Amino acid sequence: MKSILSTIIFQMSIISMGAVSDKPDNYAFDGPGISQYLFEKCPVADGFDFPVGKPNARGYYNAQKFGKNLHLGDDWNGNGGGNSDLKDPVYSIAHGIVISAKREPQNWGNVVRILHNTGTRQKPVYIESVYAHLDKIHVRRGKAVRRGQKIGTIGNVGGVYLAHLHLEIRDTINKAIGDGYDRITTGYLNPTRFIKKSRPRYRKRKKTRRAKIRK
Numbered sequence: 188m189k190s191i192l193s194t195i196i197f198q199m200s201i202i203s204m205g206a207v208s209d210k211p212d213n214y215a216f217d218g219p220g221i222s223q224y225l226f227e228k229c230p231v232a233d234g235f236d237f238p239v240g241k242p243n244a245r246g247y248y249n250a251q252k253f254g255k256n257l258h259l260g261d262d263w264n265g266n267g268g269g270n271s272d273l274k275d276p277v278y279s280i281a282h283g284i285v286i287s288a289k290r291e292p293q294n295w296g297n298v299v300r301i302l303h304n305t306g307t308r309q310k311p312v313y314i315e316s317v318y319a320h321l322d323k324i325h326v327r328r329g330k331a332v333r334r335g336q337k338i339g340t341i342g343n344v345g346g347v348y349l350a351h352l353h354l355e356i357r358d359t360i361n362k363a364i365g366d367g368y369d370r371i372t373t374g375y376l377n378p379t380r381f382i383k384k385s386r387p388r389y390r391k392r393k394k395t396r397r398a399k400i401r402k
């Protein structure tokens with residue numbers, strides 16, 4: 188009897204341990220790792236802005252769009268060309284939690300990775316944004332960031348590239364950093380398309396309210 192009871196207690200503890208370490212279905216296990224604490228700390232996003240020329244990418248152009256040359260992200264460059272955008276500010280595209288902020292191998296340079304919740308607190312839907320080739324990093328792993336908050340500056344990886352921001356948006360979270368190019372785009376979203384359909388809505392609502400008040 189005693190042994191049956193202890194077996195039941197043991198099995199219950201396994202079940203509860205399993206619940207604690209459960210990851211979302213779109214979680215890959217080869218990335219920096221996202222703890223339960225960071226998932227719980229992740230705020231709900233209220234919409235998405237562009238990462239440069241806040242909030243609409245004013246003064247910047249997308250030199251290599253998602254899908255071109257098997258590119259897995261967008262390359263944001265200043266309209267001035269060359270290195271004119273070196274050290275320009277880079278902003279978080281939405282509220283989120285920094286899951287990684289460090290130098291990555293090969294020609295990635297300094298990279299910030301941010302987890303976003305596009306669902307609700309009760310039913311979270313997670314995606315990730317990746318900001319690469321940064322000159323400086325202004326955030327640390329575990330830090331909560333707001334949409335439009337400066338997270339770093341545009342870099343050129345010590346002259347490997349002309350200065351630009353490589354931005355990825357991933358719908359599989361916590362993948363390995365990868366190569367930036369691949370024939371297989373599973374786990375990656377077209378960043379510009381995603382941002383355009385996910386803009387914050389409060390600005391329009393405010394204008395409508397004001398217009399009504401004036402009448």
Ligand SMILES: [Zn+2]
Pocket residue numbers: 251258260261262352353354367
């Ligand atoms: Zn790129």
